[in-house]
Amino acid sequence: MKLTLRYILPTACAALAVAFAGCIKDNIPYPHIQANIVSIAAEDQSQNAQIDSILRQVTLFFDEPANIYDVKISELTLTPGSEIVGDSITGGIDLSSPQKVILRLYQDYIWTISARQDVERYFTVGGQVGSTQIDVTAHRVVAYVSETTDLEAVLVKTIKLWPEGATVNKDLAGKRVDFSRPVEISVDIHGHQQTWTIYLVQTESVVTTVRADAWTNVAWVYGEAEAGRDNGVEYRLTTDSEWTRVPESMMSYDGGSFHARIIHLSPETTYVARAFSNQDYGDEIEFTTGPVLQVPNSNFDLWWLDGKVWNPWADGGDQFWDTGNKGATTLGSSNTTPTDDTVDGTGYAARLETRFVGIGILGKLAAGNIFAGRYVRTDGTNGILSFGREFTACPTKLSGYLKYQTAPISSTTTGFADLAGRPDTCIVWVALIDSEQPFEIRTNPNNRQLFDPEGPEVIAYGKIEFGENVTTYTPFEFTLDYKATDRVPRYILITASASKYGDYFTGGNGAVLYLDNFELQYDY
Numbered sequence: 071m072k073l074t075l076r077y078i079l080p081t082a083c084a085a086l087a088v089a090f091a092g093c094i095k096d097n098i099p100y101p102h103i104q105a106n107i108v109s110i111a112a113e114d115q116s117q118n119a120q121i122d123s124i125l126r127q128v129t130l131f132f133d134e135p136a137n138i139y140d141v142k143i144s145e146l147t148l149t150p151g152s153e154i155v156g157d158s159i160t161g162g163i164d165l166s167s168p169q170k171v172i173l174r175l176y177q178d179y180i181w182t183i184s185a186r187q188d189v190e191r192y193f194t195v196g197g198q199v200g201s202t203q204i205d206v207t208a209h210r211v212v213a214y215v216s217e218t219t220d221l222e223a224v225l226v227k228t229i230k231l232w233p234e235g236a237t238v239n240k241d242l243a244g245k246r247v248d249f250s251r252p253v254e255i256s257v258d259i260h261g262h263q264q265t266w267t268i269y270l271v272q273t274e275s276v277v278t279t280v281r282a283d284a285w286t287n288v289a290w291v292y293g294e295a296e297a298g299r300d301n302g303v304e305y306r307l308t309t310d311s312e313w314t315r316v317p318e319s320m321m322s323y324d325g326g327s328f329h330a331r332i333i334h335l336s337p338e339t340t341y342v343a344r345a346f347s348n349q350d351y352g353d354e355i356e357f358t359t360g361p362v363l364q365v366p367n368s369n370f371d372l373w374w375l376d377g378k379v380w381n382p383w384a385d386g387g388d389q390f391w392d393t394g395n396k397g398a399t400t401l402g403s404s405n406t407t408p409t410d411d412t413v414d415g416t417g418y419a420a421r422l423e424t425r426f427v428g429i430g431i432l433g434k435l436a437a438g439n440i441f442a443g444r445y446v447r448t449d450g451t452n453g454i455l456s457f458g459r460e461f462t463a464c465p466t467k468l469s470g471y472l473k474y475q476t477a478p479i480s481s482t483t484t485g486f487a488d489l490a491g492r493p494d495t496c497i498v499w500v501a502l503i504d505s506e507q508p509f510e511i512r513t514n515p516n517n518r519q520l521f522d523p524e525g526p527e528v529i530a531y532g533k534i535e536f537g538e539n540v541t542t543y544t545p546f547e548f549t550l551d552y553k554a555t556d557r558v559p560r561y562i563l564i565t566a567s568a569s570k571y572g573d574y575f576t577g578g579n580g581a582v583l584y585l586d587n588f589e590l591q592y593d594y
Contacts, residue, residue, distance in 0.1 A: 105152035105173035106517050107181060111145040116188070120525070123517040124510065126181045130165065131188075134234040137260045138165045138185045149516065151175055159183070166262070189233045194325045195249075196225035199273055200294030201327035204231065211268040214326075216296055221250045221270060231266050232257045277301070279345040279352035283555040285464040286337045286360045286592035290555040291316075292329040293345025293352060303330035305343040308356065313344075333594045337362050363463045365442065365564065366390040368588040371417040373408040380404040382420065382440060390459055392444045397453045398436040402427035405438045412586050413471045413543045419586035422568040424494065424577045426481060435481035437572020438583060441565040449514050457521060458508035458561030467591035468500045468532065468564070469547040474540040477578030483515075486576040494578035495570040498585070499523075499533035500550060502559035509563065513573055520573050521563070529557045535570060543586065549594075564588070 106123045114136040120129040132138055140162040148154075152175035159171060165185035173179045193202045193211050197219045203212040211231065215224065226242040239256040247253060249270035257264040277295040291303045302321060304313040316330040328345075335341065337359050345352040367383060367390055374385035378399040382391040393406035402425065409421040422438030434451050446454040476493040503509060505527035512519045523531040532550040566585055569577025 103149070103151075103175055105175035105177075105179045106149045107171075107173070108147040108149060108516050108518075109145065110143065110147070110183075113142040113144050117524075120522055122519060123512075124519075126179060128181065128183045130183065130185050132185055134187065134189050136187065138187050139260050139262055141165045141185065148173065149175060187233065191231050193229045193231060193268065194227040194297075195270065196227060197296060198326045199275065199296050200278065201324060209264055209266045211266065212271060213268070214271050214273045216276070217272050217274055219270075219272060221272070222248045224249050224270060231255075232264070233259060235260075276350045277345050277347035277352045279303075279343065279355050281556065282343050282355045282357040284341075284357040284359050285466075285555075286362055287333065287335050288464075288466065288593060289332045289335055289341065289343070289357055289359065290329055291332065291343040291345070291355070292327070293347075294327050295345065295347035295350075295352075297323075297326040299347045301326075301328050301345070301347045303328075303332075303343060303345050305330075305332055305341050308340045308342055331594070335359050337592070360463055362592055363461070363465075364590055365459070365461075365562065365588070368590075369417060370408070370420040370440075370586060370588075373418060378403055380407045382406075382408075389444065391440055391442060392455075393440050394436060394438075394445065394453055394455075396445045397448050397451070398425070398427050400427075400448060400451070401433055402436070405436055406440055409584065411584060419584055420566075422496075422566060422583040422585070424477070424568040424572065424579060424581040426579045435569075435572070435575045435577055435579070437567050437569035437575075437577050438581075439565065439567040439572060440585070442563055443508055446510075449512070452512070452514035454513075455511040456508045457511055457565065458503060458563045460560065461502070461562035462559055463590075463592070464502070464530070464552070464555075464559065465500075465550065465590035465592055466594055467547055467549050468498070468588060469545065469591055470498075470588040471543045471545055471586045472496075472498070472536075472540065473543050473584045474536050474538075474568075475580075475582045476537065476539055477580040479577060480579045482576045483574050486571055486574060489571070489576060493537050494568070494581040495535050495537035496566070496568050496581070496583045497533060497535045497570040498546070498548075498566040499531065499564075500548075501531045501563040502529040502550070502561070503527045503563065504529055504557055504560050506560070508561050511573070513575075521565075529553055529559055543584070547591070 110119045112130050116133045117131045143160050152173050155172040155174050168182050168184040171181045191204050197215045199214045223246040225246050229243050236257050236259045253268045255266045280292040283290040295301045304315045306313045320331045340358045342354050342356050344354045372384040374381050379395045383389045395404040398405045405423045405425045407421050408418040412419045424437045427433050427436045442459045443457045446456050474496050478491050479489045479494050482490050530550040530552040532548045534546050534548040568581045568583040
């Protein structure tokens with residue numbers, strides 16, 4: 071294994087400070103510079119590491135075959151002058167559970183390094199009612215079967231509870247097994263032992279209406295029954311007596327668990343739903359759909375000029391959108407501006423231009439962008455942004471109009487050199503998150519934090535990209551992909567950029583994106 075351990079060289083001023091340290095009395099307080107893990111990589115990782123310098127947490131991502139009991143760190147960059155206290159992590163580190171690492175720079179800072187390994191797990195049996203409950207931490211499995219099931223001879227249809235490559239002492243798949251008492255399975259994973267315990271529980275319920283998740287024009291209704299029966303969902307208005315059965319095209323099945331996607335509902339209206347299995351029915355569940363919400367200034371008509379900075383809201387009005395103009399104007403002029411080149415010839419649209427700002431080599435690429443949130447402050451020549459505005463609805467799509475003039479990528483940074491000369495790509499994306507605060511973006515490479523669509527706080531995400539010229543205003547629409555239907559958003563993030571990799575200061579000087587008439591959709 072070749073290890074790359076890099077420390078960024080201190081500035082000349084910092085070096086002089088060290089040289090004069092012997093002349094300074096000890097009663098002068100130490101500076102408060104946090105020791106950060108700036109970058110980290112490991113062998114066999116499935117995607118780039120996630121680094122949070124506020125919470126001082128690192129997450130490394132691995133696929134099933136990786137050995138998280140012995141993770142080889144292949145690259146590590148720390149804040150200049152900092153060091154690891156205690157054992158090095160650059161050999162092998164056991165990340166089967168989170169590990170604490172102490173970094174020292176004048177003071178000690180405790181960091182947590184964790185591994186996230188995506189493992190496909192399942193267990194199903196004949197006559198199963200509902201879905202299997204798998205507790206990964208306790209290595210415990212619970213499945214339900216009907217009262218008529220003979221627990222001494224239950225057919226195991228499928229089983230996989232451990233990572234790929236593990237060895238087990240019992241192969242249960244396709245066999246009839248005695249589950250009159252809990253069944254234990256011993257597993258060896260890269261030389262480490264686990265014991266999984268499987269419980270089968272008989273239930274009186276023939277069919278259960280589990281829950282209904284109501285959005286605006288859509289509702290999701292979940293049920294459980296014995297697999298293989300005629301299972302489904304039906305619904306009605308509370309004021310009606312006749313039931314409407316959800317068509318098969320809107321049903322999804324996973325063994326004895328199933329759910330319905332009910333579309334074309336009316337907003338702010340109350341309905342009743344129930345699950346059925348053959349001639350049996352579950353309890354009726356009442357739900358009320360939500361309102362149709364749109365974001366402020368979604369047509370980008372409102373702007374005001376504060377010195378050199380164009381702001382996408384009315385002077386003295388409430389702010390919803392912001393741009394990177396405060397950063398761009400430190401070395402140049404605003405590169406996100408209003409334009410009267412609109413879809414219908416009235417009002418204004420947003421014009422986002424990627425531009426190199428500065429003089430000669432004394433500058434940086436500034437991608438034209440607009441986002442729901444606010445520009446917090448400038449960190450040197452980098453930005454700190456707050457992404458997200460309060461929002462509790464569940465839209466299904468974003469639509470609008472755009473046109474785009476691409477340009478050859480003229481500026482690149484580490485990791486993007488191979489893109490030089492290729493046409494730039496614009497992007498528009500939307501996310502819904504349920505974290506307690508908006509998401510903080512930091513573009514400084516020393517403590518960079520960028521948005522991760524796969525982050526645990528993300529409920530839904532969708533995007534559209536164009537890497538070629540779109541010469542006239544063209545309608546666009548993209549769908550949001552939800553991780554769950556029962557999580558309630560706290561914030562909506564809407565972001566557009568003339569350069570997809572603008573956060574990495576990579577893009578084409580002169581790429582221009584025009585945007586007009588955004589609208590959130592709530593149906594499928």
